[in-house]
Amino acid sequence: MTTVLVVDDQILVRAGLAALIHAAPGLDVCGQAADGEQAIALAARLRPDVVLMDIRMPDVDGITATERILAQAADPLPRVLVLTTFDLDEYVYGALRVGASGFLLKETPPERLLTAIEVVAGGDMLFAPSVTCRLIEAYAHRIGQEADAPTELDPLTARELDVLQLVGAGLGNSEIADELAVTVGTVKTHLNRIMTKVGISSRAQAVVLAYDSGLITPRRALPG
Structure with a gap:
């Protein structure tokens, strides 16, 4: 059973989301x-598998809450799925930066939301199509202006760089294994080593990196 903590400052939205999730098989x-x-206090006490997180809330916003939840959580870390009305690039980037595993809009159909919860609970990432392309283009423009920025990749081997590049391109573990002609277990090992070497804790942060x-x-072409 996948446990979910629902976070939203609007009581009707929160209650509706809770009812939808409660009725879904395999979710609680x-x-x-x-x-x-x-949210920070409940996440520490209840240790949910997934936190469904609103962004714009009074006092402590969803991005700050996500950062604090993940910073204080014990392994296994909860997966944070951001659900918001606002498809602003700064929110997507902020959510990724602090370790969120997904970003959806509140206009998302119920069945897709339930699928997204299961996807992030399984360790993968999921983003609303309407924001993904804009985010990537923003990164491309930013990187072009920061060519001299210091790199965090020096500790990585050539094969670990290949894996990180494919993760950044959005490939799942099985697709990376096919691309590099290795096993899925080998991909997971490389990814764990990457995270340890550069001090990150989630696949989302690997994409940001x-x-x-x-x-x-x-x-940029993928390694062949």
């Missing part, structure tokens, strides 16, 4: 929070 609502501060370091841009 373990708690509800009306703001970021409450791939773009932030200039390892990948939307027009």
Whole structure:
């Protein structure tokens, strides 16, 4: 059973999301929070598998709450799925930066939301199509202006760089294994080593690192 903490400052939205999730097979609502501060406290006490996180809330916003939840959580870390009305690039980037595993809009159909919860609970990432392309283009423009920025990739081997580049390109573990002609277990091992070496804790942060370091841009060829 996948446990979900629902965080939203609007009581009708929060109650509706909780009812939807509670009715879905394999999902259970373990708690509800009306703001970021409450979400932080409940996440520490309840240890949900997934936190469904609103962005714009009074006092402590969803990005700050996500950062604090993941910073204080014990392994296994909860997966944070951001659900917001606002498809602003700064929110997507901020959510990725602090370790969120997904970003969806509140206009998302119910069945897609339920699927997204299962996807992020399984360790993968999921983003609304309407924001993904804009985010990548923003990264491409930013990297072009920061070519001299220091890199965090020096500790990585050539094969680890290949894996990180493919993660940044959006490939899943099985697709990376096919691309590099290795096993899925080998891909997971490389990814764990990458995270340890560069001090990150999620696949989402690995995607950010791939773009932030200039390892990948939307027009760069994948390793062959």
